[in-house]
Amino acid sequence: MTGAPDREELIAAAQAAALLAYAPYSHFTVGAALGFADGRIVTAANVENASYGLSLCAETVAVAKAMAEGLRGGLQAVAVVGGDGSGPTLTPCGRCRQVLSELAQLGGTDPLIYCVGESEVLELRLSHLLPLAFGPDSLEK
Numbered sequence: 001m002t003g004a005p006d007r008e009e010l011i012a013a014a015q016a017a018a019l020l021a022y023a024p025y026s027h028f029t030v031g032a033a034l035g036f037a038d039g040r041i042v043t044a045a046n047v048e049n050a051s052y053g054l055s056l057c058a059e060t061v062a063v064a065k066a067m068a069e070g071l072r073g074g075l076q077a078v079a080v081v082g083g084d085g086s087g088p089t090l091t092p093c094g095r096c097r098q099v100l101s102e103l104a105q106l107g108g109t110d111p112l113i114y115c116v117g118e119s120e121v122l123e124l125r126l127s128h129l130l131p132l133a134f135g136p137d138s139l140e141k
Helices: 007-018 058-068 094-107
Strands: 030-036 041-045 075-082 112-116 121-125
Touching: 007 030, 007 041, 007 058, 007 075, 007 112, 007 121, 030 058, 041 058, 058 075, 058 094, 075 094
Parallel strands: 075 112
Antiparallel strands: 030 041, 030 075, 112 121
16 A cells, blocks of 8 residues: 555645636636545546536545545545635535545545645544534444
8 A cells, every 4th residue: 555645745636626627607616636545546626517506516526536436435635625725715515525424434534624725724534524424324224
């Protein structure tokens, strides 16, 4: 194993991903980078839709991409960047917190979330952003 990507590597990957966002309506681009224990990084950007409710956040797209690539565990850290990182500190929305939690719970991890802004990078555990999360073990089997 190569080990999980470091903070700067994840933030740079999220910033690069934000450049690929499709945000013609809000012009608010977001990039996300998921770092896994084996060193893999999965990136994505937000994708807006003319029917606004169908827009997809960068974090959700990244989780879907990771799952489609067969990743079901090992999520160690996530970086979320709005635009080029020169704006306010950005945290994942509620939906994204839940989607990230599902992936994390599959591997029994509590990833660090790097919330990037112009003047700071908040480092928070996902469990801090989404305490008492609903997940796979919440369902009766």
